[in-house]
Structures are given as structure tokens and as C-alpha cells.
Amino acid sequence: MSSTTSTQTPAPSLHIALVGNPNCGKTSLFNQLTGSRQKVANYAGVTVERKEGFFTTPNGRAIRVLDLPGAYSLDSTSPDEDVTRDVCLGRHRSEPQPEMLVAVISATNLRLHLRFLLELKQLGLPVIVALNMMDEARRNGLQIDVAGLQADLGMPIVPVVSLNRAGVVPLLQALDLPLPAPPDPLPAGIDPHMEVRRLLATYVVDPSAGTDRLTDRLDRLFLHPLWGPVILLVVLFVMFQTVFAWAQPLMDGLDSGISTFGQIVLKPLPDGILHSLLADGVIAGAGTVIVFLPQILILFLWILALEESGYLPRAAFLLDRLMALAGLSGRSFIPLLSSFACAIPGIMAARTIQNPRDRLVTILIAPLMTCSARLPVYTLLIGAFVPHRTILGIFGLQGLVLFGLYAVAIVSGVIAARVMTRGVKSEEHPLLLELPPYRRPNLKSLALGLWQRAVMFLSRVGTIIVSLNVLLWALSSFPLPPAGAPGAAIDYSLAGRIGHLMQWVFAPIGFNWQICVSLIPGLAAREVAVSSLATVYAIGATDDGAADKLLPLLSTQWSMATAFSLLAWYVYAPQCISTLAVMRRETGSIKTVLWAAAYLFGLAYLAAFLTYHITRAITGVP
Amino acid sequence: MRLSRVKVRAAEPAPYYRGTELMLYLDTLPKGAHAVIEKIEQRAPLDPIATRLEELGFVPGEAVQVVATGPMGRDPIAVRLGTSRFALRRGEAARVGLRTAA
Numbered sequence: 096m097s098s099t100t101s102t103q104t105p106a107p108s109l110h111i112a113l114v115g116n117p118n119c120g121k122t123s124l125f126n127q128l129t130g131s132r133q134k135v136a137n138y139a140g141v142t143v144e145r146k147e148g149f150f151t152t153p154n155g156r157a158i159r160v161l162d163l164p165g166a167y168s169l170d171s172t173s174p175d176e177d178v179t180r181d182v183c184l185g186r187h188r189s190e191p192q193p194e195m196l197v198a199v200i201s202a203t204n205l206r207l208h209l210r211f212l213l214e215l216k217q218l219g220l221p222v223i224v225a226l227n228m229m230d231e232a233r234r235n236g237l238q239i240d241v242a243g244l245q246a247d248l249g250m251p252i253v254p255v256v257s258l259n260r261a262g263v264v265p266l267l268q269a270l271d272l273p274l275p276a277p278p279d280p281l282p283a284g285i286d287p288h289m290e291v292r293r294l295l296a297t298y299v300v301d302p303s304a305g306t307d308r309l310t311d312r313l314d315r316l317f318l319h320p321l322w323g324p325v326i327l328l329v330v331l332f333v334m335f336q337t338v339f340a341w342a343q344p345l346m347d348g349l350d351s352g353i354s355t356f357g358q359i360v361l362k363p364l365p366d367g368i369l370h371s372l373l374a375d376g377v378i379a380g381a382g383t384v385i386v387f388l389p390q391i392l393i394l395f396l397w398i399l400a401l402e403e404s405g406y407l408p409r410a411a412f413l414l415d416r417l418m419a420l421a422g423l424s425g426r427s428f429i430p431l432l433s434s435f436a437c438a439i440p441g442i443m444a445a446r447t448i449q450n451p452r453d454r455l456v457t458i459l460i461a462p463l464m465t466c467s468a469r470l471p472v473y474t475l476l477i478g479a480f481v482p483h484r485t486i487l488g489i490f491g492l493q494g495l496v497l498f499g500l501y502a503v504a505i506v507s508g509v510i511a512a513r514v515m516t517r518g519v520k521s522e523e524h525p526l527l528l529e530l531p532p533y534r535r536p537n538l539k540s541l542a543l544g545l546w547q548r549a550v551m552f553l554s555r556v557g558t559i560i561v562s563l564n565v566l567l568w569a570l571s572s573f574p575l576p577p578a579g580a581p582g583a584a585i586d587y588s589l590a591g592r593i594g595h596l597m598q599w600v601f602a603p604i605g606f607n608w609q610i611c612v613s614l615i616p617g618l619a620a621r622e623v624a625v626s627s628l629a630t631v632y633a634i635g636a637t638d639d640g641a642a643d644k645l646l647p648l649l650s651t652q653w654s655m656a657t658a659f660s661l662l663a664w665y666v667y668a669p670q671c672i673s674t675l676a677v678m679r680r681e682t683g684s685i686k687t688v689l690w691a692a693a694y695l696f697g698l699a700y701l702a703a704f705l706t707y708h709i710t711r712a713i714t715g716v717p
Numbered sequence: 718m719r720l721s722r723v724k725v726r727a728a729e730p731a732p733y734y735r736g737t738e739l740m741l742y743l744d745t746l747p748k749g750a751h752a753v754i755e756k757i758e759q760r761a762p763l764d765p766i767a768t769r770l771e772e773l774g775f776v777p778g779e780a781v782q783v784v785a786t787g788p789m790g791r792d793p794i795a796v797r798l799g800t801s802r803f804a805l806r807r808g809e810a811a812r813v814g815l816r817t818a819a
Contacts, residue, residue, distance in 0.1 A: 168772040172765060206799045207774050288776040310802070311784070318785035318795055412804040416789035425793070425804065525766050526793050527773065527809060530802040 108157040109270070110191070112182060113225075114215060115199035116208050117165030118531040120227040122146075123540065124199055124257035125162040128266070154271040161193060164446075167207075169214050172525075174454075175446045183218055195221040195274055197266070198250075199257075202232035202239060203307075203532065209294060212248070213287045217280040224252040225266055235307070238300040247294065249278040258537060310405075310532045317406065323413050330406075334397045335501060336494045338390055338470070345389035353382040368572075375630055376568030381561050382626075390474065391467045391552060392545055398436050399544045403536035407432065408528055415526055421509040422516030424450070424526050427457040431508070434464035435501075438674045442681055450525065456512050458678060459691050462669050463508040465501050468621040472665050473500060475625050479650040480658045504666050507698070563616040563623055567630050571612070590631070604664065604700065605657040605707035617670050624670075655714055660707035667699035743796065743805070743813035746783050752815040754779050760812060767812050774798055775813055 115121040129148025146162035166179040178187065185192030198215050200208035215222055226241065245252040253269045256262030281287060295301075317323055357378045364370045401407050407429055415425030426448050434441030441461045448454040465473075477493050484492040570590035577587070593615070594608030601611050613627035629645050632652075649658070669675060669692050679688045746752055754777050759767045775781075775798065784802065785795040793806045 167769070170768065170772065172769055204800045207801050210772070210774065288771075288774070292778075307800070311797075314784055314795065314802070320786065320788045320791075323785075324788050408804070412785075412793060412795060413788055415793045415804070415806065416787055424806075525769065525809060526804055526806045527766070527769055528804040529773075530795060530804055532802075 108159065109195065109274075110159045110161075110193050111195045111197055111270075112161040112163050112193035113197050113199055114163050114179060114183065115165060116167055116201075116204070116211055117529060118204070119165070119199045119201045119208060120257045121165060121199040122162065123537075124225060124227060124255065124263060124266075125160065126540070126543075127257055127260055127263045128160060152267050152271045156271055158270060160197075161190070166211070168211060173446065173448065183215070183220070193220070195223065197223050197225050199225045199227055201228045202226055202237060202254075203228050203235070205239075205295060205299060206291060209291045210287050212250075213281055213290055216248075216250070216278045219277050219280070221274045221277050222250045223266070223269055223275065224248070224250050225257075226252050226254045227257050229254040230256045230258075230262075236302045240298040244294065244298040247298070251275050307532050313533050314409070314530070317409050318412060323409075327410055327413055330401075332498065334394075335498050336491070337397075338394050338497075340491065340494065342390040342393050346386050349386050349388070350382075353378070353385065357382065371572065372565065372568060376565045377561055381557075381564070382629075385553070386471075388549065388552060390470050392549060394467050394470070395436055395548045396541065396545060398432065399541050400536045401432075403534065403540065405531045405533045408530050411528055412530065417509075421512035423453050423456060423512055424448075426526060426528060427453060430457050431461060431464050434461040434466060437466050437468070438462045438464065438671070439677045442674070442677050445681070452516070455682065455687070456515050458681060459515065459687075459694075460508040460512050462671070462674055462691070462695060463504050463511065463667065465504045465666070466621070466671075468671070469665050471622040471625045473497060473662065475628075475646065475649070476658045476662050479646050479653075480655055500662060500666060507667070511694070511698075564626055564630055567612070567616050567627055571631055603707075604703040605654070605660040605711075606664075606703075607653070607657065610657075610661060614670070621665070621670050654711075656707050656710035659710045660703040663706035664699045664703040667695055667702055669695035669699075741815045742811050743781060743783070743815055744794070744807040744810035746781070746815060748783050748786055751780060751782050754781060755814045755816045758812045758814060764812075766809055770809065770812060773803060774801065781813070781815070 113121050113125055125146065125148060129150050148160050148162070150158055150160070152158060161182070163179045163182055164175040166176040168176070169180045169183060171177045171180045178190075181187035182190045182192065183196070196215060196218070198212050200212055212222075212224065224245075226239070232239070241252050241254060251269060253265045255266050281290060317326060357374065360378070361370060361374055364373065401410075410432070411425035411428040414428050418425050418427055421427075427445070430441045430444040430448070432441075433444050438461045441464065442458050445454050445457045445461070448457060474497075477496050481493050481496050486492055486495060567590060570593070571588045573588060575587070590612045591608065594612035597611035597614075598606070598608045601614075606614075609628065609631045612631050613624045616627050617624035625645075628649075632645060632648055675688050675692060678691060679685060682688070740755065741752065743752075743754075754775060756777055757767050757770055757775055779798055782797045783794050784797050787793045791807075793804050794810055795802060795804050796810070
């Protein structure tokens, strides 16, 4: 695969791959090189997707770079490491062997990273070593004889700081040079650990003896048997309170902005089909969902910051025994926490779980972790049906209910996992998780991560959500009712008929036909259900502009039992085609997906049924 | 779907075998104490956990320290090994034989 490369300028294009241990700063280096917008994190194994980028060196050489998943060894123990091993060895079925490797190692953790580097010497590929985090190493007083180490290893070493653009310039310059000769493999009989020890003793002076005082001190607190779990609980609780409380003013602002916008656009239009399409289909539809942007971004901000700071693997440590009760290990915690943002990255992050059974169970319960797309539905219903009251002076009742919904979902996930792992006897689940040093989250990469999320969310609003709403508007508007017919127009439309048909199934759990109609587009994206309700009710209502009044409208039209039943349904229902699709891709089994959908729908129906009837009994509404 | 049919990598739970000589193991090292690794024991032929431990740098001659224990049943444990830190379950740590630092 590798071709001989000539040295004229501009040199021919080059295909390289970034290889390195987890937490070596590989992803942030990739971002600096390609300018691609991804998240950088401190968690072992964030790079699970195939990531490719393109950039040009100062001399105009075009470079294609592949960001390989972080690995500790080519002797792989997870699907993630399989990819790295296969690509490096040129055995991957769809990925050609790169012409050169850029091995990323962190100066702050040479003992671990040099060992993997020695393994890479055996591949017979040219290697450039990017010695990352040199700034941090210098601050710790670490001195590295780079020239000596480079000569000894037989590979060029380029010191880099992947946190800023200037820090990667030396690597860009090195990529303009002719390819280095492949290093000689380690002679047989030399133990790589002994070799690492020799290299460290010869070329590195470390006055701190490797102690990271800040990390030691923080670990004493965060991993404390009592304070550790207390802090974790407080963090999670504050996280959900802020999602509800901080977002409110922003959401109110957006809301009034959208209705002003709607009035300006709609004013010159005469009443009729076009007016109705824009008002009820597009603006009511998109508007009701855009309002939730602040909430989703605040949740993502939390998850990104926790990931980047290095706290997440500590949470996995604290929760390992709890996860063991569910038959899983602490490793499942990180994919599951990501699933609170969205089940799709969560299911993909499950690739870092080595044990195949743990991995499958984690994937199956990931949709139970309340993803951010459910928030719009929760917020709407809680806002409409739970009084705005304060408990014990500090906790909002609405926030408590939201917390409760998350808690119910988690407990259900634990029980589901327990049931799925029953009867499978005591085979060993490795935890073996690296606890990286604590780092202050990088503001730039947090901002990039949030920006990515915002763009993704808004483009969904712009494409799927608006087109689904227009479709739904059409379904709810046509055929038109006969002239002079009594009742609402939507009763005569296609959507009304579909809704009435579905009601046969959903009446026992208290859903009216408007809910049934809105569940259909909700399959493409959960949050669409809110805008669909707006569309259905805007058209169903006799006066115009009812979309702005969805909240008070629901609280008068629905019984509390119906609202709570819908909440319970949303805790469980796998109403997201994308999640099922990614499950299919990750497990390679359509049977698994069907089984997952069946068990989740079954749970949803059961939970909604119980909620509906219990609430009716308590509130005394027949 | 029955999960027990899913293929699982062979990691047979070998009997908790401890040899005859007096040796301290990482799972029983008290919090805060320092020790030096003597050997890594295989629980089965080609024990993947033992192999991974070695790849992570748990090799004879390295110094280790238990920095934290889990909140429930003192499991898992957090271990400092040179510049890195790892979380290990006790079963994993039980493969690491130690001699106490002189």
C-alpha cells in the first residue's frame, strides 16, 4: 500500500494516521491540524468514531489524516482497539494502511506511552513521534533530552502543544520533510518494559517523581468513600436543577422573539392556505422546538465539562459496585451518561467496553437513559401540570419532578440490566480503567462542542422537524371538511382519522387522538411531538395563534392522568428511528434491535397504563 | 433473545488460588501503603486480564500505591503506578503479587 515518496516541492499528497494511548491529547491535536469541529475530552476512549480530516502543510503538501481510536496496545481487548490494530497492520477491510503514523505521546505520562510506542516500531511503517503536553511537563519541572531520545528510538520526535494552533506548527513543518525511514524493530529478547525504564533513566529528569499533587489532592476528596458519592450526587442534582432553572429566562426570550417574528412575517399575508401553512406548519412547528435549545445546550455543557475535567472516570470508579448490582461494570457508566445527552453517541461509546455481554446490555439499556430530546416533552408537561412551588425553601417542585423522571428511568435501566444478565454466572468483568489527571476544561473546546450541538439541533429543526411538521400540517388540513360541517376541521382530515384509529390501542393509557397523531412524527425525532401537538391544536382550535398558548391549553384540555401517562410513556418508549438504526449498526443484528424495540414499547405501555389508572384513582377523576 | 447465548470471551473464573509462599497481593494492600510489584499471576492460560495489566505497566519492579478504595465494600481500588492512575476491581488486583518497599 505504501508508495515511495519523492522529495520535490510540493511533495505528493500523504495519507497518515494518528495513533496513541487514550488521554494523550490525540483528539485535540487532530482538531488543531484539521480545524474540524469535534469534542476533546479527558475520558479514556472518546474517539470511537472513524474520524478523518484534511489539511495542507506550509509547503502545500495535501495530507489526509485518520484519527485512530486510542489504544494501550496492538494486542487489542475491545472493538475500539481492534480498529487501531487492524489499520496499523494493514488488515482492516475498508481502511488502507496509512503511509505513515504520527504517534502521539504525552510528556506527562511517558512510562505508559513509550511502551506502546515501542510496539509501533514493529510495524515497519515510518513514524513521527508527536511529544504532546510539553507545556504541562515543563511546568512540572520535567526535563526531556529530546535529541538523545530521538536518536535512541530511531524516530523523529516533534514537541507539540495540542491546545493551540502555534503549538502544532513544528509538526506541520516536520510533515513537509521527506518521510523518515521506518524505525528498526526492538530486537527479540528485549523486554519493552525494561527498555522503557532504560530510556526514562537515560533521557528524562523528573524532579517531582511523577507525582501530580493537584490530582492527588482532588482524588483524596472526589474518591473519598463518603464525600465522593455525596459530591457525585450533588453534582448530578445541581446539573438537573440548572437545566431547568437557568434555561428559563433564555427560553422565555426566545419564545417572545419567535412570536414577534411570526407576527411580522404573517401580517402582510391574507388568510388562507399559505397563511395557515406558514403559521401552523412552519412557525408553530419549528418555534416550539427551537425554544428548547438553551436547555439542551446547558445539559451538554455539563456533560462536556465533566468529561474534559477528568471527573467522569472517577464517577465510574465510585459507581462500579452499583453497576455491578446491575451485572455491569463502571465502564458502562460513561456510555450511559452520554446517553443522557443522546443515546446515539452513548451506544457508540459502548465500544470501549471489552466484555461483549456487558457491551450488549449497555446498548440495550442506553435508550432508557433520558436523552435531551425528551426534555421538551417533559418541560412542556411539567410546566402545564406541576404547580410552580418551592419545597424546603430551595428546591423547585418542577425541578424535583424532572429529577424524579430521570431517577425512575435510571432505576428501570438497572432492573432491566439485572434481568438481562440473570443466570449468566460469575464470569469476570474487567474494570481496569485509567484515571487521567484532572485538567481545567478548555473553554475553546467547550465552546466548539456546544456550537456543534447547536448547529446539529438547529439543522434538525430546519430539515426533519420542519418537513415533518409541514407533512403533518397537510395531513391535518386535508381533506377539507364539507362546507358548514359542525366541529373542528381536523376531525375530517387524514391525521384525524389516523389518530382516531390509533386511539383503539392507546385509549386504555389515556391518550386522546391528538396525542396519537403527534406520536407518529415523534418517531423520527422525539422532540417533534411537542411541535406536532402545537400543529394539531393550532389547527384544531377555532381561533388563530393558539400555538403560543399550547401550555395553558393543555392544562385545561388534558386530565392530569393523561399528562402523567404521557410522561411515563416517554420515559420508556424507543421513539427514535436513529437510535434503533445505530443499534443495528453497532450490534450487527436486526434481531437485537427488534427485541429492544419490543421490550421498550412493552415497558412504555405498561408504565403508562399503571400511571394513568393510579393517577385517576388518586385525583378522583373518573 | 437470550443473552446467555451471546458469545463471551473465555475468561474462566479460576479458583482463587494463592500458592503456598507468603505473598502480599495488591487487593489486600492497605490504603496509602507503598509496595513494589513482584509478579503478575495468570488465572488461566493466556489470561487476558493479566496481559492487559502488564500492558498498562503492572510489571515486576514498579512501585504501586493504593490511593483510594470504593465506597461500597472497598471495591474497586484506585492505584497509582508511576505517573498513571488506574481503577481496578479487587479480582484484578489479586493477580498482582507484591513485596513491600524496603
